[in-house]
Amino acid sequence: MRHNWIMSSTTMAPRHGYLATGAPGPSPAGPPRTQPATVLTVIAAGALAAILLWWHQTPSIHGLGDWLTNAGRLTGLLAGYGVVVLVALMARLPPLERGVGADQLARWHAMGGRYTVCLVVTHALLITWGYAVTAHTGIISQANALLMSYPDVLMATVGALLFVGVGISSARAARRRLRYETWYYLHFYTYLAIALAFSHQFAVGAQFMTSLPARVFWGGLYACVAAAILWYRFVTPARQAARHRMRVISVRREAPGVVSVVIGGRHLQELRAESGQFFRWRFLARGLWWVSSPYSLSAPPEPGRLRITVKALGEHSHALARLRPGTRVLAEGPYGALTSAMRSQRRVLLIAGGVGITPMRALFQTLPARPGDLTLVYRASEPGDVVFRDELERLARARGARLFFVVGRRADLGQDPLSAATLRARIPGLDQHDVYVCGPAGMTSAVIRELRTAGVHRRHIHHESFEF
Amino acid sequence: MRRVILAIVGTAAGLVVLLSFKTHSTSAAATPPAAISGTSGTSGTSGQASTPAGSSGGSSSSSASSSPSSIAGAAKTVTGTAADTIYGPVQVQITVKNGKVTAAQAVQYPQGSPRDQQINSYAIPVLNQEAVSASSASIDAVSGATYTSGGYVTSLQSALDKAAL
Numbered sequence: 001m002r003h004n005w006i007m008s009s010t011t012m013a014p015r016h017g018y019l020a021t022g023a024p025g026p027s028p029a030g031p032p033r034t035q036p037a038t039v040l041t042v043i044a045a046g047a048l049a050a051i052l053l054w055w056h057q058t059p060s061i062h063g064l065g066d067w068l069t070n071a072g073r074l075t076g077l078l079a080g081y082g083v084v085v086l087v088a089l090m091a092r093l094p095p096l097e098r099g100v101g102a103d104q105l106a107r108w109h110a111m112g113g114r115y116t117v118c119l120v121v122t123h124a125l126l127i128t129w130g131y132a133v134t135a136h137t138g139i140i141s142q143a144n145a146l147l148m149s150y151p152d153v154l155m156a157t158v159g160a161l162l163f164v165g166v167g168i169s170s171a172r173a174a175r176r177r178l179r180y181e182t183w184y185y186l187h188f189y190t191y192l193a194i195a196l197a198f199s200h201q202f203a204v205g206a207q208f209m210t211s212l213p214a215r216v217f218w219g220g221l222y223a224c225v226a227a228a229i230l231w232y233r234f235v236t237p238a239r240q241a242a243r244h245r246m247r248v249i250s251v252r253r254e255a256p257g258v259v260s261v262v263i264g265g266r267h268l269q270e271l272r273a274e275s276g277q278f279f280r281w282r283f284l285a286r287g288l289w290w291v292s293s294p295y296s297l298s299a300p301p302e303p304g305r306l307r308i309t310v311k312a313l314g315e316h317s318h319a320l321a322r323l324r325p326g327t328r329v330l331a332e333g334p335y336g337a338l339t340s341a342m343r344s345q346r347r348v349l350l351i352a353g354g355v356g357i358t359p360m361r362a363l364f365q366t367l368p369a370r371p372g373d374l375t376l377v378y379r380a381s382e383p384g385d386v387v388f389r390d391e392l393e394r395l396a397r398a399r400g401a402r403l404f405f406v407v408g409r410r411a412d413l414g415q416d417p418l419s420a421a422t423l424r425a426r427i428p429g430l431d432q433h434d435v436y437v438c439g440p441a442g443m444t445s446a447v448i449r450e451l452r453t454a455g456v457h458r459r460h461i462h463h464e465s466f467e468f
Numbered sequence: 469m470r471r472v473i474l475a476i477v478g479t480a481a482g483l484v485v486l487l488s489f490k491t492h493s494t495s496a497a498a499t500p501p502a503a504i505s506g507t508s509g510t511s512g513t514s515g516q517a518s519t520p521a522g523s524s525g526g527s528s529s530s531s532a533s534s535s536p537s538s539i540a541g542a543a544k545t546v547t548g549t550a551a552d553t554i555y556g557p558v559q560v561q562i563t564v565k566n567g568k569v570t571a572a573q574a575v576q577y578p579q580g581s582p583r584d585q586q587i588n589s590y591a592i593p594v595l596n597q598e599a600v601s602a603s604s605a606s607i608d609a610v611s612g613a614t615y616t617s618g619g620y621v622t623s624l625q626s627a628l629d630k631a632a633l
Contacts, residue, residue, distance in 0.1 A: 051486065061490045063611030070490070071483050115475055134612030135586040149582040204583065210554045 004417050005377075005426055006405045030341060031272055033099030043085055050081045053214055057207050068130030073206055076123035080201055080218070082116035083194055084225050091228040092236075092332065101337030102278070102294065103464040110170065117167040120160050120197075152200035159196030162189050181291050198222065237332045243267055246329040248283070249305070251321065254387040257312040258355065259321045263329050264304055271334055273301040274341075275362035276436070279333030281308065288319055292332060296438075298358035298388070300366045306331075309387065311355035338436060340367050342462040345434040349427055350376045351418070351447055353439020354385060359464070360438055361388050364395055371400025375427060379406045379418060379439065416446070420453035431455040437463040543570065548627030550576055551619040555584055558619030562599065564631045572599035572624070577616060587613045595620045604628065 054074055061070055089096070089109045096105060132142035147154045166189055173183035201218065202208045208215045246265035253259050263281075273279075275297065282292040298309035312318040338359055348367055352360035357378055364376050376396070380386045386405060396403040404426070406417045416422075424430050435456055437447050444465040451461055543565040550557040556578035563571040574592045578584040591613035598607035605625040609617035 055486070055490075058490055059614055061487060062609060062614065065612040066614075067487055067491070069612065070487055074483055074486065075479075111471075118476075119479075130612075131583070131586065134590075136590050137586075145582065145586065151582075204581065209581075 004406055004408050004413055005422070006407070007402065030274075031098055032095045033337070033341060034095040036100045036104065039096060039100055046085070047078060047081060050077045053077065053207050057211065057214075063133075065130050065132075065134030068126050068133060070130075072123050072126030072130050075119045075126060076201075076205070077207060079116055079119035079123050080197075081221075082112060082119060083197075084221055086112050086116060087190075087194070087229060088225045091225065092232040092335070093228060094232070097333075097335040098337055098339075098341070101464060102335045104337070110174075113167060113170065117163050120163050124157070124160055150200075151203040153204060156197040156200035159193040162193035162196070166190050166193070184291060194222075233332075237330060240271070240332070241330045244271070244331070246306075246331055248323050248325050248327040248329060250325055251323050253321065254309060256384055257318075258309060258385075258387050260298060260307055260309040261320060261323060263306045263308070263331070265306070265329075266304070268301060268304055268306060271301075273297060273306070273334035274339040275300045275366040276338040276340070276359045277334040277336040278359070279306070279308075279331040279335070282330040282332075283320070283323060284328040284330065285319075285323060288323075292330070294335070296336070296359040296362070297334075298361050300362050309355070309358045309361075336464065338363075338438065338462055338464045342436070343367070343434050345432055345460060346370075347373045347429065347433045348375070349430070349433040349435045350374075351379070351435065351437045351439070352376065353379045353437075353443040353447070354381070355387075356437075356439035356444075356465075357387060358438075360436065361392065363436060364392065364401065365399075369399070369401065372402075374399060374401040375404070375433075376401065377404045377406060377418070377426075379443065381407075381409050383407050416450070418447050418450055420450040423450060424454045431457070434460050434462065437461065439465060441465040544631070546627045546631040547575065548623035548625070548630070551622035551626075553578065553615040553619040555615055556580055558616055558623050560599070560620055560623040560627055562624070562627045562631065564633060567603075567633060569600050569603045569628075569633070572596045574620065574623075577619075588616055591616050592620075599624055603633070 051074065054070075054077055058070060058073075061067055086109055089105050089112070100108075128139060128143050128146060131146065132139050135142060135145075137145070147157060166186055169178060169183055169186045172178045173180070202215055208218060244265040244267055246263050249262040249264045251259055251261050278294050278296040280292040280294050282289060295308040295310050297306055299307040310320050312321070336359070340363070346369075348369055350360045350363060350367075360376060360378075364374070367374060376392065378386065378392070386407065389405075392403055395401065408417070410416065427433065430451075431454065433456065435451055437444050437451075439447070444463050448461055448463060452458065543563055545561060545563045547561045548559060550559040557576050558574060558578070559576035561573055561575045562569050573596055574588075577588050577592055579588065591610040594610050595607065595617060599605075599620075605621050605628055607621065607624075609621075
């Protein structure tokens with residue numbers, strides 16, 4: 001289906017050069033970034049350490065009761081560790097945010113969260129069963145004994161129920177049966193759940209009751225993560241608010257339901273924001289101040305100015321259209337790993353879906369590339385959804401970059417306009433490109449599949465999708 | 469979905485492997501390990517000093533008269549030294565008659581936590597029973613009460629030694 005690819009500007013390089021020279025390879029030393037593989041290795045090493053703690057402290061196992069109890073202890077230890085990891089992933093640690101990306105961190109968090117909730121439930125069941133077998137009582141009376149006479153177990157059980165509740169709310173939110181805002185606040189109950197469940201680990205946990213070093217190490221782990229949360233999620237935003245004093249400068253309607261908000265502030269260059277990144281914004285206006293939402297920069301950061309562009313997807317983004325200039329803004333960030341630091345090839349293809357154009361628009365302007373090396377494919381369902389048309393065409397002309405608009409609903413087009421075959425035909429040397437993809441989750445995963453089919457190496461595909 | 473199944477199966481398999489390694493290592497050692505091999509020795513010396521003081525109550529007369537044990541038919545009560553476990557000391561008292569253990573009871577055992585109470589309220593009677601029927605310290609550990617069993621065996625052995633059985 002070639003005809004729905006509309007090429008918007010010629011490939012011919014302008015005579016007067018380009019905005020930035022091509023400099024492929026790793027980007028110059030910027031802010032620290034931790035590689036995803038490193039993060040996963042550290043997480044796995046920690047889990048191994050928890051298992052070794054159990055191994056070291058467990059003499060030998062006799063009979064069914066011991067088996068069940070020890071299986072319960074292992075799952076409990078791993079759950080206690082998993083909780084720490086889950087919180088740490090969401091602690092907004094800058095090297096993780098820039099190296100792994102909030103999007104990937106959130107996916108790990110969701111996956112790990114489901115796993116940890118399962119571990120918590122398994123732990124409770126196995127311990128109850130195992131203790132009942134050892135003490136030669138029934139499950140019910142054992143559960144009763146655990147809740148009533150074991151120190152802190154009742155509290156931990158309430159914590160576990162909260163974990164399960166938050167897990168269910170997340171599953172519902174993922175299926176869009178729950179408002180983003182409700183889900184966001186329900187998630188704060190996990191802090192309460194962790195606090196409730198913490199003390200029973202030391203009060204009745206076999207691995208900790210008898211070992212002071214284990215208690216010190218475990219307590220230190222929790223304390224470090226708590227400190228990171230406090231620092232990066234509370235202290236840093238407060239300091240940034242005081243330092244940068246951001247306010248809304250102007251609000252502009254780009255398309256039906258899409259608005260751009262320009263935000264001004266002082267010393268913004270100190271934030272070291274990059275094209276492709278986003279902030280979590282909190283607008284201090286009625287009905288908006290109580291939730292912070294992630295929106296990408298839709299233009300490269302300029303001295304004293306940041307621009308975001310938002311499509312009305314939820315209640316919150318809808319209310320942004322009514323923002324008045326001068327409204328105070330709190331911003332957390334910058335976050336996101338979809339920057340030029342990902343780049344390793346000379347040629348770059350940017351694929352944007354819908355409002356996923358926003359970070360691509362910023363990258364389209366600043367990614368170092370020689371004329372002809374940069375291509376942007378902008379997918380939209382309807383012509384009215386296309387934003388920044390003029391800006392993009394101007395940039396394409398100035399940089400000698402190629403720009404395609406691929407517009408139309410998939411059902412009407414009759415065929416995937418971003419299939420492997422079409423992409424290969426349209427983008428010569430596709431497999432020698434770095435490909436940046438940003439769009440709705442479904443579109444992003446479909447495009448990645450096609451790119452892989454077309455022979456693009458996994459390492460060269462960089463993506464972000466705007467789920468929550 | 470495949471990932472979910474993989475996670476569940478992987479975790480379960482990992483647990484089973486870890487646990488069966490621990491199970492394997494015990495079946496080789498027929499007798500349960502004494503709580504902490506070092507402490508049973510040290511508490512032996514310190515315990516012997518304290519035992520007369522501790523047993524100066526009801527059982528002192530019989531305990532002190534452990535030398536004329538050749539008197540046949542007379543029952544005597546001997547208290548073993550307290551054996552330390554990580555959950556607390558275990559101390560066993562036995563009654564001996566005609567070279568046989570006729571009664572055994574733990575005068576001291578861990579009761580600090582609800583878990584200790586639960587486990588030992590079951591384990592101690594079983595161990596007492598085993599001591600009487602074996603008339604020696606080679607008795608089976610009670611599953612789930614590994615530490616208590618270890619301490620019990622250590623203290624029982626010291627009581628048997630004192631009774632010259």
